Amino acid sequence: MTSHGPIKQTQKIKNEMIKTLLITCGLIALSAGLSFAETEVGKAAPDFSLSDTNGKTHSLAELKGKYVVLEWYQPDCPFVRKHYRSGNMQGLQKEYTAKGVTWLSIDSSAPGEEGNYPAAKLNEIATQDSASRTALLLDPSGEVGRLYGAKTTPDMYVIDPKGILVYKGAIDNKRSTDLADVKTATNYVKNALDASMSGKSVPTTATQPYGCSVKYASK
């Protein structure tokens, strides 16, 4: 600089563009982190950690290297009942957990809402249904449900061993509560798992889920 005047003047104010940028970036990162990002197929499934009905904690990060199915669950929903009374859901759970898939059902019902039961009651229902899931996770705050943008019960997510979401949406293409539809329906979850596990590309990667709304807490 040819003169020290302006330098002194500005040094007094002491400022730096990099810092401004850092603040900007920080603010952006902060608020984006606070708000919930909806999951996208082909991207990493967001990590979460929840305890199950037996008090054991499960986190997605620990399940790297395995296929993971997330099933949004609410025992009293007629759509969920359709897939349990027909044996469809248990069948899938049994078949794929035997193939090493981790099957996590998640109950995001808020306290006081339908489907928010004590863990013991949920275990009792699981026994009655002869459910073959890996675990039933409790998400009464709805935090993980919102993180994934889960809308209905059931709402299904298939995550590959790299932690990438390969399918999200409806369990099958027959949007009804009719038990008989299960037999004739195209099961998207089964298709996604079969294709992905045999190294093929998943035929349908995202569909509009159908069912009861997830019983999030009303604001």
Next chain:
Amino acid sequence: MHTDRERKSLFRGLPVRISHCAIALFGFAMACAEPVHAQLYNGKELVTPSLVSDVTAIQPGQKFRVGVLYRIEPSWHIYWRYSGDSGLPTKIAWQVPPGFKVGDLQWPLPLREKEPGDLEVFDYTSEVLLFADIEAPAILPAQPIVIQAKTDWLVCQSLCVPGRAELSLTLAGGANTASSSAPIFQKFASLVPRQPAGPIALGFSRVGKNLVVSVAGVPNTEAVDFFPVPPEDAVIGHVTRGQNGLTIPIDTEVKPIDRMDGVLVVGSGDSRKGYEINGTTTLTAMKPVSAGASVGFLGILQMLGFAMIGGLILNVMPCVLPVISLKIFGFVSEAGMDPKKAFRLSMAFSSGIIGCFAVLAAIVVLLQAAGAQIGWGFQFQDPRFILLISCLVFAFSLNLFGVFELSVSAQATKGLASLAGGQGYGGAFFQGVFATVLATPCTAPFLGTASAFAFAQAGWVTFLVFLFIGLGMALPYLLLAINPGWLRYLPKPGEWMLRLKQGMGFLLVGTLLWLVWILGQMKGVDAVVQLGAILLVIAILAWIKGSFWTPVSTGRSRVLSIVAMAFVLLLSGAAYGFVTKPSQLVWRPFSKSTLDEALAAGKPVFIDFTADWCLTCKTNERFAIDTPSVRQEFLKRDVVALKADWTKGDPEITQILKQYGRAGVPMYLIYPSGLKEGQPVLLPELITSQSVLDALNKT
């Protein structure tokens, strides 16, 4: 019990449901039936469907209407043909005698409603008629003519119950007269969306992942909405209203979507009108909307022009203007007798400035790409993005007003200064960098805002915009180096620069206003108030920073200011939690009948007369009613908690308030268990958990 045939002859022309308990009294019929799947919930039939026609008898070739009228229990709903995030469309399968032609099912305009968790559904409440036009053949078949409808529905409140009914209607041939159901057909037919007509025109355009619906011919004062009916294989998000029209986020599409069926809704409340948009609707070519990546060539040119002007304006900022003449004199004296060298030096200096902006652009583009990688979309259709930008713009406007300065260590400044100390072109280049960095106290608010907006643009647009801001900022040096004599036209530095800077702050507040408006359009008044609260916190933080953490502040003052900021954040977090925390008590909405029902069941009842705008009510609810001890007592005594919401001045509630000599809320009534007659306990306006418990125990 009559046989089916007997009933048909008895009930000719009247609506009859296949039923186990049809009651016939001297030829008068009452539609009393049990659906195939009884759908009782707490002893109530949630949906009562009946098959009706607008005529009593039909003539050959005649067109008439049949429909299923669903009567729905209060607070329950059934779904439209696109149910939204959850639920299931109501279905009707018709069965008509050979020769009869059934038209498409007609759907009256549904409601667009929110459920907890930001879920959205399209539904009907209380009563709806779904109907179809039927055309009779030229020769009527043997009578009686039986029309059957199998209907499936899902009825939901917070929980859902599926229902199904098989209904049948017998019509005779003959001179037709309007049936008693004709007014119902008239009522619901008027609610069925019609073809867009008159000045109303509609166009679709694709902007990245969004399908934008532009609407013309609707007065600005009218609300506009679009209820989509997406293809089966597509997944879409919620329709939002923005400044460019309506936006439908397309999450998944199998075939590219460039238009969508649905209903354009104009107006609000009871005066809503629906316009059917389908494959045959003629679309108007809309001028491309200037949002996000869809900016046309001219739009880009315009943007670059503004960027350059913006860069030029940066020169009159207090920390920039004094430097210009110094620099020019410097170049002239270094170049000596060679005016070309002075120009080349200022070129090198300008490249330093532009280089800085290129780096800034690169950072923005990289961040944007990194964000996109992990699934953050930066776009104006995203309310979170709007929220973030609003916060930034507001913080920067406070900065311009002088509430706080952005200050940091002098080390980096020193480092740059030593680089810029050299002579020659290299030295001039770094002086350009240096000058740009030193100017940031005044330029950061603008560059920060520009960066934030740039996040919503394509990478190359961002890059160009920043280069042009740099060019604009470097322009005076380039021009003045050609003829230093022009320096005399340069305005003299002075206090006016400070005032100008502050004035620019108002410009940013104006920008903020625009952002708030967009957010309000998308998310409503609650979101705007939430944003306001966040801005308030930002203002307080900025004020603490500006007052107690300046370059001359002592270490103690700085520590205290950090503590104060943490305290403010904590306090505002707690306040947010307080305001938005859902009640842990299970409240039921108050009505005279719910009260009578609970009393008849011999249950104790607590009624909370409240309103959203009543602070005392909210405080009482949080600190006196929704407390562990009261919750426990309510549970133990099986108290029915009723909430009488007077937010909108419900007349039934007003009357009860008067009855107890109150002009307003809060008011609390406790009906002890077993009290069928007599007076409930009236609690004072200010209550504690103890006074609630005492009142309960007194009984």
